[in-house]
Amino acid sequence: MIYLNNAATSWPKPEIVVQTVSETARALPAESGRSAAPSSHDIVAQCRRAVAHHFCTRSENEVIFTSGATHALNLAIAGYVQPGDRVITTTIEHNSVLRPLRTLQRDQGIRLVLLPCTPEGSIDPDDLSRELSKGASLVVVSACSNVTGAVVDIQALVALAHQSGAAVLIDAAQWAGENRLDFKELGADMVAVAGHKGLFGLSGTGVLLLREGVSLDPLMSGGTGIQSQNPFQPGGRPLKYEAGTPNYVGIAALHAGLTFHHNGRPGCRHTSRSAAARLHEILTALDGCTVYGPPPGPRQAGIVSVSLRAMAASDLCFLLQESFGITSRAGLHCAPLIFPHIGAPPEGTLRLSPSAFTTDQEIETVGDALRQVAEAL
Amino acid sequence: MRVVCLRHLEDCFDGTLMKEATFDEPITSAFIQFWGTHGALQYFPSFARPFFVVDVPGRFILKGIEGNSTARIVISKSNQEANERAFCGTVADYNKPL
Numbered sequence: 001m002i003y004l005n006n007a008a009t010s011w012p013k014p015e016i017v018v019q020t021v022s023e024t025a026r027a028l029p030a031e032s033g034r035s036a037a038p039s040s041h042d043i044v045a046q047c048r049r050a051v052a053h054h055f056c057t058r059s060e061n062e063v064i065f066t067s068g069a070t071h072a073l074n075l076a077i078a079g080y081v082q083p084g085d086r087v088i089t090t091t092i093e094h095n096s097v098l099r100p101l102r103t104l105q106r107d108q109g110i111r112l113v114l115l116p117c118t119p120e121g122s123i124d125p126d127d128l129s130r131e132l133s134k135g136a137s138l139v140v141v142s143a144c145s146n147v148t149g150a151v152v153d154i155q156a157l158v159a160l161a162h163q164s165g166a167a168v169l170i171d172a173a174q175w176a177g178e179n180r181l182d183f184k185e186l187g188a189d190m191v192a193v194a195g196h197k198g199l200f201g202l203s204g205t206g207v208l209l210l211r212e213g214v215s216l217d218p219l220m221s222g223g224t225g226i227q228s229q230n231p232f233q234p235g236g237r238p239l240k241y242e243a244g245t246p247n248y249v250g251i252a253a254l255h256a257g258l259t260f261h262h263n264g265r266p267g268c269r270h271t272s273r274s275a276a277a278r279l280h281e282i283l284t285a286l287d288g289c290t291v292y293g294p295p296p297g298p299r300q301a302g303i304v305s306v307s308l309r310a311m312a313a314s315d316l317c318f319l320l321q322e323s324f325g326i327t328s329r330a331g332l333h334c335a336p337l338i339f340p341h342i343g344a345p346p347e348g349t350l351r352l353s354p355s356a357f358t359t360d361q362e363i364e365t366v367g368d369a370l371r372q373v374a375e376a377l
Numbered sequence: 378m379r380v381v382c383l384r385h386l387e388d389c390f391d392g393t394l395m396k397e398a399t400f401d402e403p404i405t406s407a408f409i410q411f412w413g414t415h416g417a418l419q420y421f422p423s424f425a426r427p428f429f430v431v432d433v434p435g436r437f438i439l440k441g442i443e444g445n446s447t448a449r450i451v452i453s454k455s456n457q458e459a460n461e462r463a464f465c466g467t468v469a470d471y472n473k474p475l
Binding site: 310311315318319322323324347372373376377 | 391419421423424425426427428430440441442445449
């Protein structure tokens, strides 16, 4: 089986992650505040330190653990936006951005602006400038498209937004991992990260990087392990945003995934970008195959979206799975607004998303399979 | 040949739903070609595991792999029962004793 659905969730997981999951599930739970175990065994604190280091935050207090990027985005959006606010987002966004914003539009009367995207699936800073001139409290934008892999110049967008006094939330669900993300240097106010994609952790883990000085209304209240006599959710970080028992196993796995990256991704010869670049090269040469998004290079984050003449993406996905043992994904990829802008069919595309574990041979096999299908059509 | 089970897989936003059809015997090349008389058939017998998809306009789309005992069917929600009956009836017509 060849797995090219890493944009949904990464597989396989590095051995260090698998081992850590097993060891943590067998070990006594240990977190300061919830047990008498020594703080050196505090899985949550250790991982928070590792996340802070990986994303270059100003302090560990800027790291909030969540159940995933969706939770992080919901916390940021619902916690920041006030009734009547004007919020700017884009047509490349995932439903984990669009749906919370549209819910606030419906229920709280926020004014929502959707920026168009380029034919590659990126965002033109001039489009943002124009809308910022009309005022906005928040800009929400992805670091790259989860459909085309197009990289967004988030550094430029953050600078523009801050010049206008708007805060910025970056959806880095598809970006975090192999791609560098320096939270301090970027200057964004909030960044949402998935643990189970490029960071190679488990589903059920994520992070909201929350700049010091930015305060959100928490989504949930509940146990924090300490300050139990406080009738309300404690105000300090990270407890204000982390009610309930942490996902110890998932957080330990996330730490292991970060360690895997810091150790140079042992056992991986390539990056997802280099694997996607070869795929792009093969597929653009196929008769009847349309590849969406930017060509390989700095504007491409390692996702290949295609359509094949005379075959629906869903049929092609099924065919690849059942006839060739290749796992991909077809459809709108939870980002329904991008398709008219990139010239793709309304029913969506076939998305092929390799990881650092994808081998040269696997890419060639996928290329051969798609060549067979294209020639047969 | 007959359909022994139609299992719901998912509801689609475009007003269709996807089901998995289980047959009482594996799908053969002849069965696939039989569908060519009922709709627009795409059949790829040269693949290691031959794939087919047939579009019966206004009723359903059936896709599967030769040799399997299951296939996927995408049915319009409007007239769903009639469309399912039409599908099961067409399957039953295949190799029906004269």
